Amino acid sequence: MADDRDPSDGPLSDPSPAEEEAAEPGSDSAVAAETQFPYLATQGIASITPEADEPPRFGNRPPRRRQVSIALISLLLLLLAILIAYQVIRPMASRHSGAAAADAVRGYLTALADGDAETALGYAAEPLADPTLLTDPVLAESRAAAPLAAIDVVVPPDRTDIQQVRARYRLGERPVESTFDLVWQENAWRLKTVAAEVDLDGLPTVPLLLNDAAVTGPRPALFPGSYRLTTSNPRLVLVGGDFVVPGPLESPVPTATVELSDAGRAEVVKAAEEQFAACLEQRELEPDNCGFALTHPDQVTLDESTVRWSAPGADAQLADAEIVLDHPGSATAKLAITVEGDVSGQDGSHWEATDKVTRMRADLTADEITVEFG
Numbered sequence: 001m002a003d004d005r006d007p008s009d010g011p012l013s014d015p016s017p018a019e020e021e022a023a024e025p026g027s028d029s030a031v032a033a034e035t036q037f038p039y040l041a042t043q044g045i046a047s048i049t050p051e052a053d054e055p056p057r058f059g060n061r062p063p064r065r066r067q068v069s070i071a072l073i074s075l076l077l078l079l080l081a082i083l084i085a086y087q088v089i090r091p092m093a094s095r096h097s098g099a100a101a102a103d104a105v106r107g108y109l110t111a112l113a114d115g116d117a118e119t120a121l122g123y124a125a126e127p128l129a130d131p132t133l134l135t136d137p138v139l140a141e142s143r144a145a146a147p148l149a150a151i152d153v154v155v156p157p158d159r160t161d162i163q164q165v166r167a168r169y170r171l172g173e174r175p176v177e178s179t180f181d182l183v184w185q186e187n188a189w190r191l192k193t194v195a196a197e198v199d200l201d202g203l204p205t206v207p208l209l210l211n212d213a214a215v216t217g218p219r220p221a222l223f224p225g226s227y228r229l230t231t232s233n234p235r236l237v238l239v240g241g242d243f244v245v246p247g248p249l250e251s252p253v254p255t256a257t258v259e260l261s262d263a264g265r266a267e268v269v270k271a272a273e274e275q276f277a278a279c280l281e282q283r284e285l286e287p288d289n290c291g292f293a294l295t296h297p298d299q300v301t302l303d304e305s306t307v308r309w310s311a312p313g314a315d316a317q318l319a320d321a322e323i324v325l326d327h328p329g330s331a332t333a334k335l336a337i338t339v340e341g342d343v344s345g346q347d348g349s350h351w352e353a354t355d356k357v358t359r360m361r362a363d364l365t366a367d368e369i370t371v372e373f374g
Helices: 017-023 028-036 038-043 064-096 098-114 117-121 136-145 262-281 314-320
Strands: 148-153 162-171 174-185 188-191 208-210 225-231 236-239 242-245 257-260 302-310 324-327 330-345 350-363 370-373
Touching (some): 098 117, 098 148, 098 174, 098 188, 117 136, 257 262, 257 324, 262 302, 262 350, 262 370
Antiparallel strands (some): 148 162, 174 188, 208 225, 225 242, 330 350
């Protein structure tokens, strides 16, 4: 058999006994090597050259999916921080914003123009003492008489806590310029005053209606608008009761006079005619509250059962009388009615006399009018 070894490897020879002894585990030579290089004895010699198909590793690298999750969480935390900062900063920006204050005034005036009382009241910083007339029906009457239009609000400089906003608008044909005071309250600009307090103490003491709504107090609050005072008493009428509230900081003092209405006058005339007719029917020398009488002659005793009264043209005078109010519960008129009477004496004599009725008074306080003459 041929020898496969390269000749350069040197001659073939068997290992010597000394080499075999050194190579055997447990020999003195092996122990010496282990003592000198303990790591080599236990772990072996590792190659310092990495494999060609395996990249070197430097510590433990987290899996790619875990890296994506960490990045996503970081992004979400960043977005949350931005959102929180926006919610904190945004109210502060509005608090400083003159534009936001102007928007509040514009919203309030627009609500009035639309007849929306509830929305307009929502801009108030404080509740009102008497809001009974701050309603849609009252606003509807105001809009019919003088609609609020042409709203122009001036944006003020940015400020905190308090603001003043000027606005121009029209009430019917009347141009109005008003200034609104605002306060920062509950993260919003609110108007310190949304309605004017109107003093009605100087008006006649009659049941009042304002834009057809019952007035329940002497100082009601009213939105800017046009108003008409009337009375719910059909016998009476208010004259000069129209007025305008230009803005919430302007409080007009309405004035009005009360007169007898056409219906009330007709009721008084009817009651007077009925009462006077009843007076003429009485068989008495001096009927109560009738304004005329016959006196006993000194020498004759009169028989009252024979008394007859007449007053030609009395109804015409009553119908044409100028009846005026003394106060809301009383009306009077001047008269010039001639009353004729005749009576017989107990001795058979006959007597005639005339008298004058010069005035009448009607009591208007009861459900049925009563009249007395004088």
